[in-house]
Every structure is written in structure tokens, then in C-alpha cells.
Amino acid sequence: MASLLSVTILFYSLYCVNGQHGIALPELASKIGATKFAKLIDVASLGQPLTAPGPLTMFAPNNGAFSKLSPDLMKLLNTNMTELVNVLLYHVLNEELRIDNTTQNDMLIGTLAGPSIRINVYNVYIHQKLIHTVTTVCGKAVVSADNVANNGVLHVLKGVLFPPPGNILTALRKCPELTILTKGLIDIGLTDILEGDGPLTIFAPTNEAFKKLPGDMLQKLMSNMTALEEVLTYHICDGTHFTQGFRTKKYSDLLLMLSTGWVAVNVTDTYATANNIKIAYPDINVSNGVVHGMDSVLFPLY
Structure with missing residues (x-):
């Protein structure tokens, strides 16, 4: 009897270590419903590397995440193998990481693609009552955590991750629709801050947003460094505030900006707002x- 009990304990221990009956991460992704992600792994011929002993961590977008991507992005993933591999490897860590919603806020971890992912933890309050905690990876919510495979752990995400184009200033410079904002930020001397470690959140008005300003307001703004600094720093705040975290404050949903003033943020099931925009x-x-692109320029609430 003692021998049988020992064998049972040994088998149970091996099962816990090896996870889902010997299933590796790509197969586990398919088994738990992230079939589109698993199929892309096969298309990119990454199945064998991602079944290596590990331990690895995989962030697998659910099928709904891919259905929300634009046709242009899906076309890029389906036709450009280099980009597809880069995106897929950005979802994988060369270490095992379990989700801990008490210690991981603003944690940066390098991926197999190179650039780091950023984990955030948001306590969500509604009517001053703590409802739940949301853990995000680059702003995408973790909807199923700590699924164990034989070569690591898998977390299901409510969005697809894309490697960052660089820091805030680099990203702004790469966007032709943000040239007015970029010039203004450089003119008022924020280059070092926007290229620094951060983290920062910026609400970035497009060129069209600035052109919608009444009369000759844009020309006056760009020629008055004091006024320009006051307006542009009202669009920037400390911390990483993805839209998943817009309900994190217990008493209000206000973000304190670099200039004197607050921006009111909110999120619904379909969109997010800043100052009701x-x-x-x-x-x-x-x-x-994180950068949030805006079609309107923000002005302080009074």
C-alpha cells in the first residue's frame, strides 16, 4: 500500500510540473480557444521553437482580439512573414512569469522579439467601491492567467500586442499626422522628458485637431512659448494610464497633468474619453x- 501511495504521489508531482498532460504552449493556446494565434504560430513556423523546454511565458490573444484589428493590420500579418514573426515573438518571454496583481505594476520585461512589454495593475472602483483588479500587458487586459503547459505558462489577452516604435518622441516623429504637436513639444524643451525612462501618458492632438482651433489661435499659440507650454503640458501626465485603468481612482477619474490642471477620463464598453472628448x-x-491620439486639443477644466 505504501508503495502504491508513493507512485501516486510521484505521478501527481510530475503532472503538476509538466502541466497539461505534456501539452506545450502552442498546443495549449489552441486548446483553450486562442486558435487564431495558434494558427499564426504555425504559419510563421514557430511551433517547434515555442515547444522548446523553456520555461517560457506566452501571452496569447483570444480570437476576438484579432477580429478587432483593422484589415490593413491583418493583411500585414498575413503577407509579411518578418513582421508576423516579430509580432508573435513579442508575445513570448524567455522566462516563466505568473501574474501577481500586487507587485507587478509598471514592470518591464524583455521579450523574444527584443523590446520589453509593460505590465500594469489597476484596481477598478465604481461608486467608490473596489470592484476588481485588472492586469494589463501593454494595455491589453489579461482575461485568463497562469494556464500551465509543460514548457511554461500561458496568459490569455483581450488584445494583440505590437512592439513599440520607440519612446514617446520617436513615436510622435514617425507619425505624419502629429507634426504640429511634435514641433511644439521640441520648441518648449520637452525632448529629454519625452525620451526619458518615464513612464508618461500623453494625449496627442493630431494636426487636424490643431487646425480646428478657431481663428488665428494656432498661429498665436505656436508663437507664444509660455502659452504653448501651458497648453501642451496639459496633455501629459506621469504614470502609465492605459484606458483599462481609467476607472482606477477611488473618488474621481481625474489625472493630474504636468501643467496645473486635471483631465477627466472615462471609459465605456466601446470607447474612452478625455474631458468628455x-x-x-x-x-x-x-x-x-502610452500615447492616446486625439482629434481635439484639450483645454483645462474650470
């Missing part, structure tokens, strides 16, 4: 924070 391009992942 819909954020046109939310949650753009950058190495030192």
Missing part, C-alpha cells in the same frame, strides 16, 4: 509609457 486612437504602446 472621445479618444480617437487609444493605447498606443511606446517604450516609456
Whole structure:
């Protein structure tokens, strides 16, 4: 009887170590419903590398995450093998990482693609009551954590991750629709801050947003460094505030900006707002924070 008990304990121990009956991460992704992600792994011929002994950590977007991507992005992933491999490897760590929603806020961890992912932990309050805690990876919510495979652990995400284009200033410079904002930020001397470690959140008005300003307000703004600094620093705050975290404050949803003033943020099931203005391009992942693209310029609430 003692011998049988020992064998049972040994078998159970091996099962716990090896996870889902010998299933490696790509197969586990398919088994738990992330079939589109698993299929892309096969298309990119990454199945064998990602079944290596590890331990690895895989962040697998669910199928709904891919359905939300634009046709252009899906076309890029389906036709450009280099980009596809880069994106897929950005979802994998060369170490095992379990989700811990008490210690991991603003944690940066390098991926197999090279650039780091950023983990954030947000306590979500509604009517001053703590409802739940949301853990995000580059702003994408973890919807199923710590699924064990024989070569690591898998977390299911509610979004697809894309490697950052660089820091905030680098990202702004690469976007032809943000040239007015970029010039203004450089003119007022924020280069070092925007290229620093951060983390920072910036609400980035497009060129069209600036051109919508009434009369000759844009020309006056760009020629008055004091006024320009006051307006542009009202679009930047400390910390990484992805839209998943817009309900994190217990008593209000206000972000204190670098200039004197607060921006009121909110999120619904379909979109997020800043000062009741819909954020046109939310949650753009950058190495030192997050960028939210705006179709309007923000002005202080009084």
C-alpha cells in the first residue's frame, strides 16, 4: 500500500510540473480557444521553437482580439512573414512569469522579439467601491492567467500586442499626422522628458485637431512659448494610464497633468474619453509609457 501511495504521489508531482498532460504552449493556446494565434504560430513556423523546454511565458490573444484589428493590420500579418514573426515573438518571454496583481505594476520585461512589454495593475472602483483588479500587458487586459503547459505558462489577452516604435518622441516623429504637436513639444524643451525612462501618458492632438482651433489661435499659440507650454503640458501626465485603468481612482477619474490642471477620463464598453472628448486612437504602446491620439486639443477644466 505504501508503495502504491508513493507512485501516486510521484505521478501527481510530475503532472503538476509538466502541466497539461505534456501539452506545450502552442498546443495549449489552441486548446483553450486562442486558435487564431495558434494558427499564426504555425504559419510563421514557430511551433517547434515555442515547444522548446523553456520555461517560457506566452501571452496569447483570444480570437476576438484579432477580429478587432483593422484589415490593413491583418493583411500585414498575413503577407509579411518578418513582421508576423516579430509580432508573435513579442508575445513570448524567455522566462516563466505568473501574474501577481500586487507587485507587478509598471514592470518591464524583455521579450523574444527584443523590446520589453509593460505590465500594469489597476484596481477598478465604481461608486467608490473596489470592484476588481485588472492586469494589463501593454494595455491589453489579461482575461485568463497562469494556464500551465509543460514548457511554461500561458496568459490569455483581450488584445494583440505590437512592439513599440520607440519612446514617446520617436513615436510622435514617425507619425505624419502629429507634426504640429511634435514641433511644439521640441520648441518648449520637452525632448529629454519625452525620451526619458518615464513612464508618461500623453494625449496627442493630431494636426487636424490643431487646425480646428478657431481663428488665428494656432498661429498665436505656436508663437507664444509660455502659452504653448501651458497648453501642451496639459496633455501629459506621469504614470502609465492605459484606458483599462481609467476607472482606477477611488473618488474621481481625474489625472493630474504636468501643467496645473486635471483631465477627466472615462471609459465605456466601446470607447474612452478625455474631458468628455472621445479618444480617437487609444493605447498606443511606446517604450516609456502610452500615447492616446486625439482629434481635439484639450483645454483645462474650470
